[in-house]
Each structure stands twice: as C-alpha cells, then as structure tokens.
Amino acid sequence: MDTATHITMGVAVGGLATVDPAVQQDPSLFQAVLIGSIIGSHAPDFDTLFKFKDNATYIRHHRGISHSPIAVLLWSLLVSGSIYLFYLDTSFLHLWLWVLLAVILHVFVDIFNPYGTQALRPFVNRWIAIGFINTFDPFIFSLYLAGIIAWLLGANPRYTFLIVLFVVVLYHIKRYLDKREIVKKMKDHFDHVERVVTQPTIRHNIWRVAVITKEYFFVARSENGHIEIKDKFERKPLPDTAEMNAALQDKNVKAFINFSPVYRYEIDRFDDYTEIRFIDLRYRAKGRYPFVAVVALDKFYNVITSYTGWVYSEDKLQKKLEPLT
Structure with a gap:
C-alpha cells in the first residue's frame, strides 16, 4: 500500500489497542503504542532509501528482504525498543506485541497489490503479488480516515476500528471475487x-x-x-545468443526480470551498437508501456549504457541513455 494508507492503518491499530486492558488503563502505554503502531506500520518501507542509490537496486530490493519474517521481527523490536527508552515505566511486552501487529499488517496487506512482496524470504524468494488491490485504494484509505475522524469526534476507538477492519475485510473479499471473474473470462x-x-x-x-x-x-x-x-x-523465448546473454548480465536487466512476471523484448541493431529492450506488459497507459529495461551493447557485447524504471515518453528514455545521445 501507499504511505498514507499505511500510516492511517497504524493509527487504526493504535486505536484498536484499547481493547487491551493494559493499554486502556495506562495513558503512557497507550501513547507509546499509538506512536509505535504508526511508525511500525510504515517501517518495512524504510527500504525506499534504496532509491537514492539507483533504480536497479530499488526495484530489486524494495519490498524484498525488508518484508520477510525475520525483518518483521527485527522491525518490531527496533521500533518498540526505541520508543520504550522514553516510556520505561510501561509494559514492553504489550508495546512490542501491538507494534508487531502493525508491522505484520503492513506486510500482509502489501501482498494483495500487483507489486507484491517477497514475504517468505529467505525460504521462498519469489514475489507474492495477488493483484486485486491497487497500491493506493481510495475506498480503503477513506475508511481508515473516516475511523480516525470519528475517533477524534469522540467515538469509541475499539468499536470504531473493529467496524472499519471488518468492512476492509469484506472489501478485500469483494475485490478477490472481481478478480476471479476477470480471470475466468480470460480463461x-x-x-x-x-x-x-x-x-x-x-x-x-x-x-x-x-x-x-x-x-x-x-x-x-x-x-x-x-x-x-x-x-x-x-510469445518468443529469449534467444541463446552472445548479445542476449551479455544483456542478461546487466544489473538493470537483472532487476527488471527478477521483478516482472510478464514481459516481451525487442532487439534493434544500429551501426555502432545494439539495443535490447525489455517491456513489462502490466502497465499499459495511453498506448505505452512505461516500465522497461533497456541495454545498449557495442559490437563486442560490452554494455555501453543501460536503464530500468518508469518512463512515459521516448524522449525521456533517450535522456536516461545519455552515452547514446
């Protein structure tokens, strides 16, 4: 999910935590749990920092090991441990359990997006992407936001967010049935x-x-x-040629293929170089396929330049491939 939805979901977990008598009776613990749930509900996406390195690293690792069972445990301990330093007179166990729930929910809801996660690493490295909830779903975000507003206006947070979560679950079931109908029609x-x-x-x-x-x-x-x-x-298999094998060793191409479940390729040969383009077929928009990986090879199959990411015009893509311009 997107950042805004994860944060509102964290607030919902904090409100729901009032079902716990320890949280309900201790204002300091409640405050710690609320802060921890908000941070914990976003913590796995701190791997967005990979974007500052390059697109290949980001695509290869975002929602990867940071969303694994081991990472979930580490995120919950790191967040709850850091907050506990400011609330030493509260129950660490209750704080940790609610933060753990917030982190688990983050990873769990992400598997319903088309992007998916590697939520079973290191046991299974494949991407789990069920693909029936958009990364930003206005209905889900609005439900959480409505629950927060109701809470601020005086509604009981326990009942409010139990109702919100119940409706969210029903909505997921409905969207799953929508997807199943589409798949059936295609088959x-x-x-x-x-x-x-x-x-x-x-x-x-x-x-x-x-x-x-x-x-x-x-x-x-x-x-x-x-x-x-x-x-x-x-549907053409990747050819077993020197130029294709060289392209497949490029880090941008590796990241793309590791991430994309359905793509095609194009090969264009020019006087001084060969360009191989890999095109993800999931993101068609306005007649274009903006998520690509492109690699240019010289006549000795050395990589001249390469790129992977989302580009929405050919001019912008060519600017990304600067050595060719």
Missing part, C-alpha cells in the same frame, strides 16, 4: 492460458490485464466487466 476466451496477471487501477471499475498463453501475450482492459483486448504479441 474461457483464450486457449492454453498459462497465467492471468491482473493490475487494478485507482478506479474501482477499471483493471489492466495481461494474459500469458502458450503462443501469445494479450494485453487487455476490463471496465465494468467488459473486456477489451488492446494488444497481442507473439
């Missing part, structure tokens, strides 16, 4: 479907869909239950 329409990748948008009734069949990739849009096929690409 009924196409032969030999191997996988259907769904990408919900900020608009509740619109989904982006990528379908992998034995021979083709199909890119579709679902709006109000109506499916429209936007693009069709032949």
Whole structure:
C-alpha cells in the first residue's frame, strides 16, 4: 500500500489497542503504542532509501528482504525498543506485541497489490503479488480516515476500528471475487492460458490485464466487466545468443526480470551498437508501456549504457541513455 494508507492503518491499530486492558488503563502505554503502531506500520518501507542509490537496486530490493519474517521481527523490536527508552515505566511486552501487529499488517496487506512482496524470504524468494488491490485504494484509505475522524469526534476507538477492519475485510473479499471473474473470462476466451496477471487501477471499475498463453501475450482492459483486448504479441523465448546473454548480465536487466512476471523484448541493431529492450506488459497507459529495461551493447557485447524504471515518453528514455545521445 501507499504511505498514507499505511500510516492511517497504524493509527487504526493504535486505536484498536484499547481493547487491551493494559493499554486502556495506562495513558503512557497507550501513547507509546499509538506512536509505535504508526511508525511500525510504515517501517518495512524504510527500504525506499534504496532509491537514492539507483533504480536497479530499488526495484530489486524494495519490498524484498525488508518484508520477510525475520525483518518483521527485527522491525518490531527496533521500533518498540526505541520508543520504550522514553516510556520505561510501561509494559514492553504489550508495546512490542501491538507494534508487531502493525508491522505484520503492513506486510500482509502489501501482498494483495500487483507489486507484491517477497514475504517468505529467505525460504521462498519469489514475489507474492495477488493483484486485486491497487497500491493506493481510495475506498480503503477513506475508511481508515473516516475511523480516525470519528475517533477524534469522540467515538469509541475499539468499536470504531473493529467496524472499519471488518468492512476492509469484506472489501478485500469483494475485490478477490472481481478478480476471479476477470480471470475466468480470460480463461474461457483464450486457449492454453498459462497465467492471468491482473493490475487494478485507482478506479474501482477499471483493471489492466495481461494474459500469458502458450503462443501469445494479450494485453487487455476490463471496465465494468467488459473486456477489451488492446494488444497481442507473439510469445518468443529469449534467444541463446552472445548479445542476449551479455544483456542478461546487466544489473538493470537483472532487476527488471527478477521483478516482472510478464514481459516481451525487442532487439534493434544500429551501426555502432545494439539495443535490447525489455517491456513489462502490466502497465499499459495511453498506448505505452512505461516500465522497461533497456541495454545498449557495442559490437563486442560490452554494455555501453543501460536503464530500468518508469518512463512515459521516448524522449525521456533517450535522456536516461545519455552515452547514446
């Protein structure tokens, strides 16, 4: 989820913590739990700092080991331990348990996004992305925000956030059923479907869909239950050539392939260099596919330049590949 939703969810956990008699009866512990829940609900996303290094590092590691079971435990101990230094007369156990819940919820809700997480590392390194809740869902954010406002106006936080969480759970079930219906339609329409990748948008009734069949990739849009096929690409395996093998060793390409479940590639040969472009098919917007990895190789298959990330015009992409301009 996005930062704003994680923070409001942390406030909800802090309000819900008043069901705990120890928290309810100790104002200092309540204050510590509220602060800890807010920080803990965002803590796994501190790995956003990888963005300051480069896109490849960010894409490869964001929501990776920082969202693993070991990291969840470490985040909860780090956050609750740091806060406890200012609340030494309170119960560390109760503080830690509520912070732990906030961190667990952060990782848990992230698996429902198309981006997903590596929530089972180091046991399983694959990305878990169920793909039926958008990274920012206005309905979920509004529910948490409404609960917070009701609390500020005097509503009982225990009952308020129990109701909010109950509605959020029902909403997740509804969105799962929406996705299942889309997947069923795709499997009924196409032969030999191997996988259907769904990408919900900020608009509740619109989904982006990528379908992998034995021979083709199909890119579709679902709006109000109506499916429209936007693009069709032949599914070609990566060739076992010197230039492709060289490209696959580039860090930007490695990060892209590690992250993307459905992509195609293009090879363009020029007088002085060869460009290989990998294109993620999940993010079609305004006729373009903005999430790409591009690598340029000289005639000896040395990398001249490379890039991975989101770019929304060819001009901007070329500026990223500065040595070629």
